[in-house]
Amino acid sequence: MILLGFALRTVNLGAFDFWFDEVGQVLAGRSSSPVEAIQVAAAHLGAAPLDYLVTWAGVRILGESEFGLRWITVCWATLTLALMYATGERIQRGIGAWAALLAALSPLATRYAQEVRFYALSLMLCALVLWIGVRWQAWGRGWSVAMAACMTLGLYAHAYTALVWPFVGWVLIVLAEGARRRVLAQFILAAAFALLCFSPWLFGELLTERLPIFADAAGFNLETARRVLAGWEMPNFSPVAPRNTADQPLPYLIGGLHLAALLGAVRRVRTTSLWLGTLVIYGLATLMVVVNDMRVGYFFAPRQILNLLLLRAMFGGWVLRQLAELAQRRLGRPAGLILASVVLVLSIPSLLAYYSNWRDKSNAGQVAALIAEWKPQHLWIAPAYDQLTINYYLERRGYPPPAWHSLPNAQDAAPTLREALRADGLALVALQAAYVEPELLLVLREAGFIVAWPEAGVTGNEHFVVFARR
Numbered sequence: 001m002i003l004l005g006f007a008l009r010t011v012n013l014g015a016f017d018f019w020f021d022e023v024g025q026v027l028a029g030r031s032s033s034p035v036e037a038i039q040v041a042a043a044h045l046g047a048a049p050l051d052y053l054v055t056w057a058g059v060r061i062l063g064e065s066e067f068g069l070r071w072i073t074v075c076w077a078t079l080t081l082a083l084m085y086a087t088g089e090r091i092q093r094g095i096g097a098w099a100a101l102l103a104a105l106s107p108l109a110t111r112y113a114q115e116v117r118f119y120a121l122s123l124m125l126c127a128l129v130l131w132i133g134v135r136w137q138a139w140g141r142g143w144s145v146a147m148a149a150c151m152t153l154g155l156y157a158h159a160y161t162a163l164v165w166p167f168v169g170w171v172l173i174v175l176a177e178g179a180r181r182r183v184l185a186q187f188i189l190a191a192a193f194a195l196l197c198f199s200p201w202l203f204g205e206l207l208t209e210r211l212p213i214f215a216d217a218a219g220f221n222l223e224t225a226r227r228v229l230a231g232w233e234m235p236n237f238s239p240v241a242p243r244n245t246a247d248q249p250l251p252y253l254i255g256g257l258h259l260a261a262l263l264g265a266v267r268r269v270r271t272t273s274l275w276l277g278t279l280v281i282y283g284l285a286t287l288m289v290v291v292n293d294m295r296v297g298y299f300f301a302p303r304q305i306l307n308l309l310l311l312r313a314m315f316g317g318w319v320l321r322q323l324a325e326l327a328q329r330r331l332g333r334p335a336g337l338i339l340a341s342v343v344l345v346l347s348i349p350s351l352l353a354y355y356s357n358w359r360d361k362s363n364a365g366q367v368a369a370l371i372a373e374w375k376p377q378h379l380w381i382a383p384a385y386d387q388l389t390i391n392y393y394l395e396r397r398g399y400p401p402p403a404w405h406s407l408p409n410a411q412d413a414a415p416t417l418r419e420a421l422r423a424d425g426l427a428l429v430a431l432q433a434a435y436v437e438p439e440l441l442l443v444l445r446e447a448g449f450i451v452a453w454p455e456a457g458v459t460g461n462e463h464f465v466v467f468a469r470r
Contacts, residue, residue, distance in 0.1 A: 001081060001085060001097060001100035001101045001104050002078060002081045002082050002085065002100060002104070004101075004104050004105075005077070005078060005081045005100070005103065005104030005105075005110075006074070006078045006081075008104065008105070008110050008351065009074045009077050009078065009110055009113040009114060010074060011355060012114075012355065012358040013066075013067050013070050013071070013074065013114055014065065014066040014067025014068075014070065015358055016066070016358055016359075016361035016362055016363070017066065017361075017362040017363055017364045017365040017366070017389075017393065018066060018116065018362060018364065018389065018392070019115075019361065019362035019364070019389065019462040020362075020385065020386055020388065020389050020462065021115070021117055022115055022116040022117065022362075023364075023388060023389045023392045024040075024044055024388070025044075025051070025052055025055050025116050025117060025118075026055060026059070026064060026069065026116055026392070027040065027392065028040035028041060028052040028055060028056060029052070029055035029056045029058060029059035029064070029069070030059060030064075031056060034053055034056055037049070037052050037053055037055075037056040038052065038053070040052060042205045046159070046206065047118070048118065048155065048156050048157055048158055048159060048201060048206075049156060049201070050118070050121065050153060050156040050157045051117070051118035051121045051122075051157055052118075054072060054121065055069065055072075055116060058072050064396065069116045070114055070115065070116055072116075073112075073113055073114065073115060073116060073117070073120045073121070074113055074114070074120075076113075076120040076121045076123075076124040077109065077110075077112075077113030077120045077123075077124070079124050079127075080103065080120070080123050080124040080127045081100050081103055081104055082100075083124070083127035083128055083130070083131045084096065084099045084100045084103050084127055084310065084313055084314075085097060085099065085100040086131055087099075087127065087130050087131045087134055087314075088100070088313075088314060088317050090131075090134040090135065091134060091171065091175070091274075091314070092318070092321070094321040094324070094325075095314065095317040095318050095321050096317070097317075098316070098317035098318075098320040098321055098324075098340075099313040099314050099316065099317030100313075100317075101317075101320075101340060101343060101344075102312070102313045102316045102317060102320075102343070103309060103313045105250075105343065105344065105347040105351065106231075106233065106309060106313075107233060107250070107347075107350045107351055107353070107354040108231075108232055108233055108302055108303075108306065108309070109123070109306065109309055110351070110354065111303075111354060112303055112306055117303075118157050118158050119158070119303050119306045120306075121157045121158075122154060122157040122158035122160070122161050122306075122307055123306055123307050123309060123310065125150055125153055125154035125157050125161060126154060126161050126164040126307045126310050127310055128150050128154075129147060129150045129151055129154060129161075129164065129165070129168055130164070130167070130168050130171065130310065132146050132147050132150060133147065133168045133171060133172050133187070134171060134172075134175065136172065136176070136183055136186075143186075144186040144187070144189065144190045145190075147186075147187065147190040148189075148190035148191075148193040148194055151165070151190060151191060151193075151194035152193070152194040152197045152198060154194075155194055155195075155197075155198040155201075155202075156198065156201065158307070159198075159202070159206060160289065160304060160305070160307055161307055162195075163285040163288065163289070163305075163307060163308065164285075164307050164308070164310055164311070165191055166281045166285075167277075167278055167281045167282075167310070167311050168187070169184065169187055169188075169191075170274070170277045170278065170281065171274065172184060172187055174273060174274045174277075175274075224290065224300075227302070228283070228286055229254075229255045229258055229259075230251035230252070230254050230255045231251075231254035231255075231257075231258070231309075231312050231316075232302035232305065233250050233251050233254050233350060248349045248350045248353060249346040249349060249350075250346055250347050250349065250350040251350075253343065253346045253347075254312070254316070257312075257315075257316040257319045257320070258279075258312075258316075260319045261275055261279060261315045261316070261318065261319050262279055264319065264322065265279060275315050275318055278311055278314065278315050279315060281311065282308060282311045282312065282315075285305070285308055285311075286305055286308065289304050289305050320339065320343070323339060324336045324339050327339060360433065360463040361462055361463060362389065362462040362463065362464075363454070363463055363464055364386075364389040364390045364392070364393050364464065365393040365396075366453075366454075367390050367393075367430055367464045367466060368390050368391075368393035368394045368396075368397060368399070369393075369397065370428070370452075370453060370466060371390070371394065371399070371402065371428065372394065372397050372399045374426060374428065374468075375426075376402075376425070376426040376427055376428045376468075377423070377424075377425030377426055377427065378405065378423050378425060378426070378427035378428070379402050379403070379404050379405065379427070379428055379429075379430070380404070380405045380406075380407045380421070380427070380428070380429040380430070381404050381405070381406065381407060381429070381430045381431070382406070382407035382408070382429075382430075382431050382432065382435045382440075383432060383435065384404075384406035384407075386430070386432055386464075387401075387404040390430065390464075407429065407431070407435075407440075421443070421444070421447035421449070421469075422447055426468070426469075426470050427449075427468070427469050428452070428466055428467070428468050429444060429449060429466070429467040429468075430464045430465075430466050431464065431465050431466075431467070432462065432463070432464060433462075433463045433464075433465060436465050444467050447469065448469045449467040449468065449469045450467065450468065450469070451465065451466075451467055452466045452467060452468035453465075453466045454466075
């Protein structure tokens with residue numbers, strides 16, 4: 001399972017350029033000192049500095065290649081699978097292999113194992129905290145110290161790692177039996193120590209980002225509920241990603257595991273209290289993330305609850321273990337292999353949909369090469385912030401960053417925009433695929449622009465389409 005997950009996470013690892021969020025972290029890695037890298041992290045909404053420091057070290061050891069810096073993230077993701085296996089087996093024999101399989105085949109986890117971002121590191125530290133928790137007897141007195149240290153590191157990777165702590169505490173309560181009070185007290189002290197260590201960043205950076213309450217009410221709707229049920233593996237229905245369709249079976253498999261876990265836990269509460277509590281924590285943690293995003297006015301994205309994959313993999317593994325035992329009574333020893341093959345087959349379409357879009361991921365480096373070759377007199381871009389991404393690749397080529405003009409959204413296209421685009425000389429317009437809308441295309445055609453590179457039918461949000469007019 002671990003080797004399978006590792007292989008899936010290395011496919012096309014260096015084949016596409018850094019996109020905007022990755023460039024922001026790589027620029028932190030370029031900083032002259034770790035202190036400066038921390039200052040860059042502080043300027044990024046909701047970020048914590050640990051992975052920025054890792055990137056800072058990575059730039060000095062591995063350089064700035066896409067493959068090299070993403071390789072660090074793949075290592076965290078692979079270690080996560082090993083920890084999930086070891087932890088699951090400690091909780092109940094047979095669960096670990098199924099949990100590792102579900103995590104290995106997750107397109108969501110695979111995607112964020114292929115980006116220079118802090119999500120894979122924070123998930124690994126969550127898995128490490130749980131692994132230490134279930135081994136409290138083997139570690140003796142030192143386990144709470146190790147727990148506090150890993151909790152602190154987790155918070156400095158991403159504040160949402162704290163959402164997994166109630167699950168860890170619940171597992172300790174259920175498994176500790178006679179030593180529950182002592183173990184729970186040590187766990188609470190470790191958590192309090194971690195929060196104390198994180199308080200400078202929490203009060204100095206994160207809480208100062210607050211915007212008007214409920215500035216962004218996106219999140220509370222039936223679509224959110226459906227995606228929660230599908231473990232956020234639901235395909236992307238955005239018009240710029242038509243290759244991801246609703247016919248993929250993986251979301252229905254995950255939804256079925258959720259419902260089966262709920263029904264199984266409710267039917268036998270006394271013997272399944274661990275999993276019933278896990279399901280409650282999973283639902284409440286997801287709700288807390290959505291509410292917090294509304295509080296700060298930030299859009300909700302599945303990557304923000306990637307840490308909760310740990311919970312989903314564990315109770316999903318519990319359900320699959322029950323199914324495997326049931327099937328084994330009828331089919332014999334091959335039943336487990338047959339069931340694992342079914343899970344793999346049901347996951348393949350979603351994984352292929354993810355991999356098929358790699359050509360439509362960021363091509364900022366190729367756009368930069370085009371600009372360096374053509375040397376246009378005028379440059380337009382939408383959205384405006386994406387000039388940072390192309391400028392990064394221009395600097396890597398030794399080309400000075402040009403003067404960019406911001407192109408407004410299609411809804412704001414007006415006669416003044418048409419007039420501005422009539423400037424003499426070679427002009428290029430770089431648009432993110434999501435901005436290639438009929439209204440804006442009409443304005444560009446009226447101003448004499450044609451698609452210069454690459455093809456017109458792109459699908460990835462971070463992919464650039466370049467229009468030119470001589």
